[in-house]
Amino acid sequence: MNTLFYLAAAVAILATLLVITRAHAVHALLYLIVSLLAAALAFFLLGAPFAAALEVIVYAGAIMVLFVFVVMMLNLGTHSVRGERQWLRPAAWVGPGLLAAVLLAELVYVLGGWSAPATTPAAIGPREVGLALFGPYVLAVELASVMLLAGLVGAYHLARPQKEAEGEA
Amino acid sequence: MIQLLWLIPALPLAGFVILALGGARLSRRAAAWIGVGSVGISALLTLALAVAFLRGLPAIPAHIRQVWTWFDVAGLNIGVSFYLDALALTMMAVITGVGFLIHLYSVGYMAHDDGFSRFFAYMNLFVGAMLILVMADNLMLLYLGWEGVGACSYLLIGFWYRDPANGYAARKAFVVTRVGDTAMAVALFLLFDRLGSLQIQELMQRAGAQWGVGTILPTVVALLLLGGAVGKSAQLPLQTWLPDAMAGPTPVSALIHAATMVTAGFYLIARTHLIFELSPLAMSIVAIVGAATLLLAGFSGLCQTDIKRVLAYSTVSQIGYMFLALGVGAWAAATFHFMIHAFFKALLFLAAGAVIHALSGEQDLFKMGGLRRELPLVYLVFLAGAASLSAIPLVTAGFYSKDMIIWEVFASNRGGTLLWAAALAGALLTSIYTFRMFFLCFEGPLRTPVAHKPGWNMSLPLAVLAVLSLVAGFLEIPHSFGGGVQIFSHFIQSALPATQLLPARESNEILCQLASAAAALGGLGLVWWLMLRSPQAGAALTRQPLAMKLSRFWLNGWGFDWLYGLLFERPYIFLAQINRADIVDGCFTLLARFGLALNALAGAAQTGRVRTYAAGLTVGAAAIIAWVVWL
Amino acid sequence: MVTIPFSHGLLLAAALFLLGVICVLTRRNIIFMLLGLEIMLNAAGLAFVVAGARWGQPDGQIMFLIVLAMAAAEVSVGLALVLEWYHRMHSLDVDQASRLRG
Numbered sequence: 047m048n049t050l051f052y053l054a055a056a057v058a059i060l061a062t063l064l065v066i067t068r069a070h071a072v073h074a075l076l077y078l079i080v081s082l083l084a085a086a087l088a089f090f091l092l093g094a095p096f097a098a099a100l101e102v103i104v105y106a107g108a109i110m111v112l113f114v115f116v117v118m119m120l121n122l123g124t125h126s127v128r129g130e131r132q133w134l135r136p137a138a139w140v141g142p143g144l145l146a147a148v149l150l151a152e153l154v155y156v157l158g159g160w161s162a163p164a165t166t167p168a169a170i171g172p173r174e175v176g177l178a179l180f181g182p183y184v185l186a187v188e189l190a191s192v193m194l195l196a197g198l199v200g201a202y203h204l205a206r207p208q209k210e211a212e213g214e215a
Numbered sequence: 216m217i218q219l220l221w222l223i224p225a226l227p228l229a230g231f232v233i234l235a236l237g238g239a240r241l242s243r244r245a246a247a248w249i250g251v252g253s254v255g256i257s258a259l260l261t262l263a264l265a266v267a268f269l270r271g272l273p274a275i276p277a278h279i280r281q282v283w284t285w286f287d288v289a290g291l292n293i294g295v296s297f298y299l300d301a302l303a304l305t306m307m308a309v310i311t312g313v314g315f316l317i318h319l320y321s322v323g324y325m326a327h328d329d330g331f332s333r334f335f336a337y338m339n340l341f342v343g344a345m346l347i348l349v350m351a352d353n354l355m356l357l358y359l360g361w362e363g364v365g366a367c368s369y370l371l372i373g374f375w376y377r378d379p380a381n382g383y384a385a386r387k388a389f390v391v392t393r394v395g396d397t398a399m400a401v402a403l404f405l406l407f408d409r410l411g412s413l414q415i416q417e418l419m420q421r422a423g424a425q426w427g428v429g430t431i432l433p434t435v436v437a438l439l440l441l442g443g444a445v446g447k448s449a450q451l452p453l454q455t456w457l458p459d460a461m462a463g464p465t466p467v468s469a470l471i472h473a474a475t476m477v478t479a480g481f482y483l484i485a486r487t488h489l490i491f492e493l494s495p496l497a498m499s500i501v502a503i504v505g506a507a508t509l510l511l512a513g514f515s516g517l518c519q520t521d522i523k524r525v526l527a528y529s530t531v532s533q534i535g536y537m538f539l540a541l542g543v544g545a546w547a548a549a550t551f552h553f554m555i556h557a558f559f560k561a562l563l564f565l566a567a568g569a570v571i572h573a574l575s576g577e578q579d580l581f582k583m584g585g586l587r588r589e590l591p592l593v594y595l596v597f598l599a600g601a602a603s604l605s606a607i608p609l610v611t612a613g614f615y616s617k618d619m620i621i622w623e624v625f626a627s628n629r630g631g632t633l634l635w636a637a638a639l640a641g642a643l644l645t646s647i648y649t650f651r652m653f654f655l656c657f658e659g660p661l662r663t664p665v666a667h668k669p670g671w672n673m674s675l676p677l678a679v680l681a682v683l684s685l686v687a688g689f690l691e692i693p694h695s696f697g698g699g700v701q702i703f704s705h706f707i708q709s710a711l712p713a714t715q716l717l718p719a720r721e722s723n724e725i726l727c728q729l730a731s732a733a734a735a736l737g738g739l740g741l742v743w744w745l746m747l748r749s750p751q752a753g754a755a756l757t758r759q760p761l762a763m764k765l766s767r768f769w770l771n772g773w774g775f776d777w778l779y780g781l782l783f784e785r786p787y788i789f790l791a792q793i794n795r796a797d798i799v800d801g802c803f804t805l806l807a808r809f810g811l812a813l814n815a816l817a818g819a820a821q822t823g824r825v826r827t828y829a830a831g832l833t834v835g836a837a838a839i840i841a842w843v844v845w846l
Numbered sequence: 847m848v849t850i851p852f853s854h855g856l857l858l859a860a861a862l863f864l865l866g867v868i869c870v871l872t873r874r875n876i877i878f879m880l881l882g883l884e885i886m887l888n889a890a891g892l893a894f895v896v897a898g899a900r901w902g903q904p905d906g907q908i909m910f911l912i913v914l915a916m917a918a919a920e921v922s923v924g925l926a927l928v929l930e931w932y933h934r935m936h937s938l939d940v941d942q943a944s945r946l947r948g
Contacts (some may be wrong), residue, residue: 097895145871146864146868149867153864171897179908185934190911191915193915194918194919
């Protein structure tokens with residue numbers, strides 16, 4: 047089983063690497079879905095089946111579909127891919143890469159020193175999560191719902207056809 | 216009657232307010248009525264008050280009337296309160312009386328000037344401030360008047376402000392007197408700090424009770440007060456502003472720079488005489504300053520070509536006499552000479568003004584001459600004034616006052632033969648420069664045609680002042696003249712102490728009088744001989760190389776302006792030029808630059824690019840983790 | 847279930863997060879930046895789940911749920927902004943949005 051986890055981890059990292067290097071948005075999105083599915087597998091293996099299911103449904107499903115819709119609406123075509131290739135010169139990767147390497151080194155140093163014993167987590171099913179969610183965390187649920195409402199209103203407001211605003215812009 | 220004391224300064228001040236607010240909207244007639252009328256009513260009130268005051272003597276030597284409280288802070292209670300004694304009354308009488316005559320004269324003199332109502336506004340303000348100065352019960356109020364008259368002097372010297380030279384003269388007068396005023400302010404601080412009061416009478420009592428004779432504190436205070444006095448009264452070493460102050464209109468010179476304001480220094484010393492008496496050193500310095508000034512100014516007066524500058528130097532010289540008298544403790548003599556000097560010097564200035572007016576603004580003595588037949592009245596009054604100034608014996612008031620000083624300088628216990636010799640030499644000089652001016656002006660051929668004859672409003676003050684210049688001396692006739700008359704000194708001794716005479720010298724009074732009479736007449740005779748009798752001899756004398764050099768030197772007032780220019784102006788200008796870029800400000804500019812640099816730095820961080828901000832966040836995160844882990 | 851060291855799960859989360867950082871810092875296309883943000887959010891959620899599993903508590907999953915809700919809200923607003931932005935600028939270059947330069 048452990049091998050499965052490491053395999054999923056490897057797939058997730060590899061797919062994410064491909065996401066960030068693609069020039070074509072749709073390709074990147076598809077790789078991101080792969081990465082998210084791998085992460086979902088890791089969730090499942092870590093004893094969080096409910097989180098895994100949500101990862102597949104909400105992340106890989108709903109959110110990515112939203113991205114796909116937007117990319118389709120923008121109808122970018124091949125010239126944008128060419129522009130993207132131009133932006134992605136190797137030199138552009140050096141700085142962020144170095145920065146990320148430094149951070150990774152630091153994190154490895156910190157987490158490596160954290161030699162927690164290997165545990166065998168018991169699976170925590172939807173029942174426990176649901177009880178906790180609507181028990182002690184009910185306020186967090188309310189907050190999340192308000193936030194989603196705000197997102198909804200904000201998205202509606204931004205996407206509204208603005209005739210009068212054209213002149214100002 | 217005494218209740219109305221406050222009205223005396225209030226009326227001219229009210230006149231000032233009306234004239235200042237009315238400005239050019241008032242007709243000349245109305246401005247003249249307000250300007251002259253306010254001072255005239257003040258003069259009448261002063262007269263009435265004098266009668267009431269004299270009736271109270273000798274039982275009540277002084278009255279105090281508080282009008283209101285000016286301020287009352289932490290134990291310092293300063294009231295607008297007035298103090299009336301013989302000294303103040305004399306000053307008030309001169310200020311309002313002579314002031315009224317000069318105002319009346321100004322109506323004629325300034326008749327064609329554009330700034331007519333402005334002129335009367337300033338003059339009224341001056342009279343009000345001067346009255347506050349002499350009537351003040353505390354040094355704070357006195358200082359208010361002191362600065363008030365200084366401001367008016369500045370305004371009136373620069374009255375014809377379109378000519379930059381007048382503005383320069385006004386600034387010079389203001390700045391030079393400011394030097395003395397600063398010393399006086401320090402004296403006030405010191406007095407309040409040490410004696411805890413600014414009420415003059417209280418101060419005098421406390422000073423007498425707490426300070427010993429000849430100790431350091433009264434000397435310091437007296438010398439600081441003297442500093443203020445020499446600035447205001449144009450004595451050595453701050454005398455340089457007065458000759459230049461003649462840039463103002465002639466009535467201003469008569470009122471401010473001859474009769475009243477320049478004697479404020481004398482008044483200050485007389486008012487605080489108890490402090491001066493505590494310090495023999497300060498008294499000696501007062502006397503020496505007076506003697507040196509009267510000689511220096513006398514020599515300078517010999518060589519001037521401008522009629523008003525001759526009179527200016529003679530004013531400096533005559534105030535020198537007053538200081539000399541103060542320095543030897545001849546308080547009554549100084550006050551008497553102040554009064555007589557106010558009469559004849561105002562007269563001389565006004566008469567000179569009439570001459571200048573008649574010659575359409577000509578002030579050069581060498582372009583005058585032969586005016587005896589053209590302006591007979593002016594000739595007569597000028598003669599009266601000149602005779603009084605030269606102290607021609609017996610018939611002029613100037614003789615009685617100046618002789619009193621010369622005699623008391625000789626006989627006082629603080630006096631001495633050297634000071635007496637200086638006073639005598641000064642008398643000779645006075646006579647010489649006065650009659651030189653007189654002969655240049657009125658004798659000889661007519662050099663400039665006469666344009667205006669003085670009207671009644673100019674002639675009347677001249678006549679009144681001429682009479683006063685001749686007869687006012689009979690208030691005080693010396694002992695040696697068959698017992699004499701001492702009306703004035705008895706009057707003034709209700710406020711100021713009598714002179715301490717040395718018994719050994721008292722018998723010489725008649726000899727001393729003969730000497731001073733000889734000096735006055737000798738000077739007159741010498742000038743008459745050199746200028747009228749044998750002009751060739753006079754011309755030969757002035758052609759001597761030494762005489763020409765001295766003449767140029769004295770013409771420029773002993774080079775004091777040059778000296779001060781070298782000592783103060785040039786270094787100051789030099790420093791100012793060095794500091795043109797404002798070095799001190801540079802520090803603050805540096806600070807501002809530093810802020811701007813920081814701003815530029817912070818501004819550079821604001822690239823407007825989201826990715827840069829994100830990179831910043833990441834670097835920050837890396838740094839924080841590193842800090843937490845390794846530190 | 848798996849028996850992996852706790853730190854390995856966290857390292858996986860860190861690696862994914864840093865890949866997301868690289869994506870945000872490198873890409874000029876605003877859609878890719880949003881993708882990078884999604885990767886980072888997901889990595890954070892992963893870290894929560896790993897920690898929750900470590901202690902055998904449901905709290906980690908609950909935090910993941912909240913992260914998920916936030917990601918959904920963020921992405922909806924973000925994509926709406928992208929649409930509006932592209933509508934006005936006819937470009938997806940995020941560096942053009944630099945009018946706040948100091």
